[in-house]
Amino acid sequence: xxxxYFSRMSVVTRCRLGPLAPYLDDFATALQQxxxxxxxxxxxxxxxxxxxxxxxxxxxxxxxxxxxVIARYTSSLPQPPSGRRPKAxxxxxxxxxxxxxxNILPLSPCPxxxxxxxxxxxxxEQYLEQVRGVAASTRTPYLRMAKRFLAACFGSDHLDWQYIxxxxxxxxxxxxxxxxxxxxxxxxxxxVRSLLRFLVLIHTAVSFAxxxxxxxxxxxxxxxxxxxxx
Numbered sequence: 001x002x003x004x005y006f007s008r009m010s011v012v013t014r015c016r017l018g019p020l021a022p023y024l025d026d027f028a029t030a031l032q033q034x035x036x037x038x039x040x041x042x043x044x045x046x047x048x049x050x051x052x053x054x055x056x057x058x059x060x061x062x063x064x065x066x067x068x069v070i071a072r073y074t075s076s077l078p079q080p081p082s083g084r085r086p087k088a089x090x091x092x093x094x095x096x097x098x099x100x101x102x103n104i105l106p107l108s109p110c111p112x113x114x115x116x117x118x119x120x121x122x123x124x125e126q127y128l129e130q131v132r133g134v135a136a137s138t139r140t141p142y143l144r145m146a147k148r149f150l151a152a153c154f155g156s157d158h159l160d161w162q163y164i165x166x167x168x169x170x171x172x173x174x175x176x177x178x179x180x181x182x183x184x185x186x187x188x189x190x191x192v193r194s195l196l197r198f199l200v201l202i203h204t205a206v207s208f209a210x211x212x213x214x215x216x217x218x219x220x221x222x223x224x225x226x227x228x229x230x
Contacts, residue, residue, distance in 0.1 A: 001025035005042045015045055018052025019062040020095070027098050031091075035135035044091025051092060065105060070096065116159055117150055127198050145176070145191035161199065169196075 002024050006012050015024055024045060031041045054073050055065070070092050077086040099105040114122065125143055128134040134142070152172050153164055169192060176188035 001028045002045055004028075005038060005045060011046070011049075014053065015049035017049070018054075018056040019060070020048055020052035020055065020065075023062070023099065023102075023104065024048055024052075026102070027095060030098055031094065034137065036137040040091075040137060043087065044094060047088050047091045048095050050088045051095075062099070062104060065096065065099065067096070117147070117154075120150070120159060121147060123202075124195060124198050127201075128194070132194075141187060142191045142194055145188060146195045148172075148176070149192055149195065 002015055003012055005028065006015075015021065027048065028041055028045060031044060036044075051070070051073055054076070055061070055069075060069065070089075074086065074089040074092070077088050080086060096105070100107055121143055124146060125139060128139045128142060129136075149172055150159065153168055154160065173188045173192055177185045180187065
């Protein structure tokens with residue numbers, strides 16, 4: 001299966017090394033079924049191949065893989081000047097969920113309580129998946145952008161929606177768009193608009209003026225208009 005994503009056999013050979021190698025074909029299939037594009041799957045497979053080789057060097061097996069091991073591996077990678085995650089770390093959370101879903105790894109024992117930000121992001125992800133029908137490949141960048149947006153607006157984990165203002169939204173979108181190229185420059189505005197629509201739909205205290213600055217009333221769905229009329 002992974003041969004479909006790489007034209008050079010040397011890359012395939014490297015992906016076939018290490019303790020993760022037996023699982024990458026099924027992992028690629030699962031990503032494809034979740035709607036990920038071939039370019040994204042290719043990046044994820046490369047990252048998994050590099051992790052697999054690192055595990056071999058550390059004399060670890062697939063059953064040793066967990067969040068702590070992945071964090072240690074990620075911290076050993078060269079860090080981009082932009083502060084974003086290294087490319088070789090992309091897709092590893094997906095791999096961890098895949099291995100647990102297929103009982104290759106045990107479920108996480110005693111997960112820590114979610115922070116306020118994590119709870120909101122979890123609700124937002126459920127909205128994207130269950131209400132909007134957004135594919136997993138689209139939800140991932142939306143959630144990543146939403147997390148950065150909340151951090152920029154609030155800093156701490158206390159989310160006080162009434163303090164979201166149009167200028168803060170505009171500044172964030174411009175700053176994020178400036179770091180991207182081509183079609184990727186649209187992602188910040190689209191993702192933030194999606195988050196703001198979610199906040200309005202669940203009737204938070206978010207400033208409606210802030211929402212309208214990016215989401216004109218004439219383009220809002222009927223449910224949101226009815227809620228605003230309450």
